[in-house]
Amino acid sequence: MTAMTAFSVASDAVLDSADDLEAQLRAIGATRYHNLHPFHHLLHGGKLNKGQVQAWALNRYYYQSSIPLKDAVVISRFRDRATRIEWRHRIEDHDGDVGSEGGIERWLQLTSGLGLDNDYVESAEGILPATRFAVDAYIHFVRDRSPLEAIASSLTELFAPNLHEERISGMLEHYDFINPGVMTYFKRRLEQAPRDANFALDYVKANAKTPAERQAVCNALIFKTNVLWVQLDALYHAYVEGHVPPGAFVPAQS
Template identity: 80%
Template structure:
């Protein structure tokens, strides 16, 4: 594999080989492996560094329903649009129902960040904005099959959420179960979403070339997630905060 694609020698002659390759990509490239997450979940960050992570991640979370609306727009098939639509409701919420964005805002508030500042996204890192916007452009510009395939990081999310919940509650006295509700809710939502997407690509990627495109779409998405943590590490662990970005209180 390269940083952007799987090797041409990887066999992708059927759906079983496709799934095997997708799971290998997750096992070797998912951002659970990033050093920043090891620090976060192991209690090695200070409150300001955790705030920086939550602030930057808010931009990703708040953009997901925009991304999903773009995915829906790619499909003439009504059944696919209906299936995908609940993802927007999961994040945006509905009348009288709290969504993922609200739960993430609860996390940032619980960490002591001003909600207006968080929602303005003025303090996020440039790399965060570039990576998230690249994701929206990807689902807009690539094939509908690749757009769905890029969501397959959800296959690997539940284990990460479990690790995050247990680690952060154990090590940080400024974290409590209430502000971690985003992650507990995703323990049931992510497997449902990932199951549909996996079944979809296995059914609709019918040639080795299409299966390769599916795998490379997942690699692209792992890069979107990974580079955001690279930027956080560089800024808030190594101490190279770019001009205008969030600076934690001393």
């Protein structure tokens, strides 16, 4: 069998049915999801100092705060009202609503709890260039590719709950500057992510009707794993190996 490349599933991958598609998607997650990245092993294992954790939370905020923009673009791709109705709760999950906080506010509780100024975090002035490039590429992907691929790119949510559980337990155990009150974002996603992932999985299985369409679905998921992976590559290079680019956040504690 031809090997999977950095950007696409193997050309001879078996994708003759919806079940074949699901098996291939789960194989992609098992080998390419960013829970496997060395930076996450350091983060969850208590091997980072506070400044390095601050850098991770600061950069990740740009991704979190861009998710509603991405989801608004996804909604704009669909004439089908039922799909728009199903998808729009994702925006509320992150933006919140009148009288209720969303994921962005919960993430700011984390960055604030780590000692970062909210105005600085929200400005995104201190993030790594690679963070901005990767996240913006994700928004462009869902705008420019097919609606099927736009939905497929969200399927990393299939693998998120295990990562969130590992993050909650690992960070609470290993860091005395982390407390349960700043980890509410991850606790809430334990409920939201499976709901979102199940809809997206059912959608692509029902609507990717040919091997070519199933291959496009797989490649969209690979693209998304790359978006997540490269952000951690940048964090590792800057804050573990010490190559912080000019103008990016420099922790007070190194």
